[in-house]
Amino acid sequence: VAFYYSEPSRTFNEFLLIPNLTEKNCTPKDVDLKTPISKFKKGEQPDLSLNIPFSSAVMQSVSDSTMAIALARCGGISFIYGSQSVADQAAMVRKVKEYKAGFVVSRSNLTPQHTLKDVLDLRKKTGHSTVAITDNGTPNGKLFGIVTSRDYRVSRDSLDKKISEFMTPFSSLVYGKSGITLSEANDIIWEHKLNCLPIVDGATNLQYLVFRKDYDAHKGNPSALLDDNKSYIVGAGINTRDYKERVPALINAGVDVLVIDASDGYTEWQSETLKYVKSNFDVKIGAGNIVDREGFLYLVESGADFVKVGIGGGSICITREQKGIGRGQASALIEVNEAREKYFQETGIYIPICSDGGIVHDYHITLALAMGADFVMMGRYFARFDESPTKKLKIGNNFVKEIWGEGSNRARNWQRYDTGGKEGLVFEEGVDSYVPYAGSLKENLDKSIGKIKSTMTNCGARSIEDLQKNARITLVSATSLVEGGAHDVIMKESSLSGE
């Protein structure tokens, strides 16, 4: 007969944390959210950690190079989606690795033959008041000069005046040479009271612009996730079909960590992929998704550096409806965490766990951490921001962004749902939808982190490890859920429109 679990499978909404004693030296600023992402031996440090326990989902509508840069700048990691050609995915990884914080490729460029009218038109289009003047009007052409709003007077100058007549010419420019560090560039900016410093190579071709305001922004991100070369750390998703071709290309592009992205990861395909990657390359690799101890141990024994938990809980996921497989995210996490602890006791090896999918409220993140997750992966959460790759649209009076599942027809990612049969998506396991637009990543992330740290202080925890060890968690009854929201009052309209 079939095996029956005695407990129903539960979601985050069914649990709450009970406060522990908060000591006076346990305030939000004392909380450190650093967390491991790759396995390590007891008493040693992991090779790879995150500064905040956030990762963005391996999805076309979530994780491209723009998202990866924005999230790493705040201390988390993106896994660039694998449902694209090997070359395109590798190019995205390379873009993140080559991105130099504070060094921007000039976005507004003209030639000396253009006119003041062209400058004004471009300024209107891009919003940038600094225009680089190069021989061919490209961002990397030979630098002839710079135009800023201080170089012309619209009221006096004629619109057809040539740029060559009013630009600050190269001979009068202060510039930096390629290879300069951001802090050296900043010193020059201060010394000469500049707003913008062009960086040129040996042949005076323009490479980057460094703006005073970007340096300040960089200083404002002390938790940025950087490698030894001061490049942002980035992950990438792979599948169990074309890994022999994809993995070397991603490594070549500089990827820091891989994850095998699949709806159901408890398969021999994943084991084979893990073994191949581990025996041929020196790269960290996670695997999943699984929802029980057997799946966890199988992937760990096949060589996984971390394991991803969750089937069917994603906001855009209809796997449970379509196939009837899956498990409430909280129950899955609780069982996998127990298996991880037992494995740690027996072997002295700590395997980080990622809770993937189903995070709706910020407190769900704290609950996931308390239940044993070392970090979470989210799709819907990140899709709402400016930095996600999808279009921002206006529907009625509200702005929304698109999000579609990797199991939807739109994503054409049949490899994620591959069960070893013929190639192609047999039926959809995801939907194509919208999420309310929420603004910039940093602003929202700061708010979420503020809430997590605050809850952690309520629980008397200064670190995620503390929280995992000492959290006290209670189930809530269906009726007490009502008590948790605003109740028995008449809401004012202003509160109804708030988050």
Ligand code: RVP
């Ligand atoms: P959420 O954060 O709830 O949006 O969930 C994101 C997760 O959903 C992804 O990391 C992935 O595991 C899962 N997913 C992505 N596409 C699909 C699908 O089409 N079914 N599911």
